[in-house]
Amino acid sequence: MSLLTPDLGLLFWMLLSFLIVFGALAKFGFPIITGMVDRRRAHIEESLRAADEARARLEGVEEEAQKMLSEATKRSSEILSAAVADSQRIVDSAREKAEADTTARMEAARNQIEIEKQKALGEMRATVAMLSVDIAEKVLRSKIDTEKEGEFIDHLIDEAENS
């Protein structure tokens, strides 16, 4: 049966047409199409990876910003509280100092007054003593020794003062 015996002529024409088709398509057809598709795929893959990377980086940046912000808030509140404490301390210390100053000044004034008083008293006493002595002298000049009587009177005055 001729169905199963290949025809020489047809073998020849098939070979020729197949070679023509193969030559045309292998050179100008399929490599262009598959090459384009492959490049497109590579591009898509690369873009996806880049997008992923960018997203990851963005997430990191956001986190960092958040961290920085919270840190700044913390720091500012710290600074604020420190400042408040500082000012309190300054005020306190100023007050204390002022108080101490006033006390010291008052003390000094008191001391001064005391000293003045003592001095005045001493002077007065001396004057009184002198006067009394003078008087007594004048009184006693007639009667008694000035010096012995003066001492005695001084003693009497001291006693009076102390009592």
Add this chain to the structure above:
Amino acid sequence: MKHLRHILLLLAVLLSGVLGGGVCGAEPVEGEIGEAAKEEKLDVVGIIFDHINDSYSWHIATVNGHHIEIPLLCIVRSEEGEWHAFSSAKVAHNHSHKGFYIAPKGEKWEGKLVAMGKDGELYRPLDLSFTKNAAGLFINAFVIIALILGVAGWYRRRKGDIYAVPRGFVGAMEMLIMSVEDDLIKPSVGKDYKRYSPYLLTAFFVIFVNNLMGLLPAFPGGANTTGNIAVTLIMALATMFAVNVFGNKEYWKEILWPDVPIWMKFPIPLMPVIELFGVISKPFALTVRLFANILAGHTVILALTCLVFISVSMGTTMNIVMTIFSVLLTVFMFVLELMVAYIQAYVFTMLSSVFIGLSRKEHHDGKKHNKE
């Protein structure tokens, strides 16, 4: 677009049923008007073989006993070594030209060009005629080239613009091409599949387009190209060439000195003979599978169509019933054959890829399970 394609497909199927029936029936009925009285019987086998066999001219239809056919070129070399080229019209209808004539039915070399030798013996000259199948092959080749270069041109016009994504027809072709490359060629061939993918894709599209064109009932389709053993043989030999010429050392070692006990290959080369037989049987299997599938499909469609004309002699009622039955079955067969057209192209490409992949495999220790 989608609807249009559906409608066209449906029309093609319907028309092919009608035309196939028409062409099929017209010829014998016209030709046998005189003989009808004598024979009363339709030569179904003759009709079928007329359609699936190659011929020197391209018969389109017979209208009122007048044959409409495209004459083709006959190229033969006579016994004396002289080349003759003439139109097939000169040897049609039992005419003879320069001693060459087409052997009539029932004789040796039936339907082929023969000549009478000097010694009075009938001989078959060297015949390189541009027959119906050859013409069909070239028409189909033109279709394939136009198709693929058209698609490639779309990309070429965009000059490497990676943002260009095709739509419509080019998109569909890209999907088809990439599905063959990604799902068939890449996993089967392996690492250096890029080297083989142009050949395998060409084989796929040559077979696919030839299958589809063979299903068209009339010119420019209708030539039973992939149902011809010469055509499938060339395809299979091309695969065999790719397998054996570019096969690596490991592949040849597996054939000539396989990993079997030494007595199986040394005094009598038992395994090498079996392996070498495999080298030959692979292309043989490829040849016969494609050829037989397409041939069977054509034969079944033609036989079902002929039911209409066989049942004429069974009375009008029977004829009507058989006609409905035949048309329905023919439509079904055509749809099936559309599927087969794709499947056979797919199978041929897949087996070629697998054979090439086996000839390129790397040497590794777990070779046993690879071989199984």
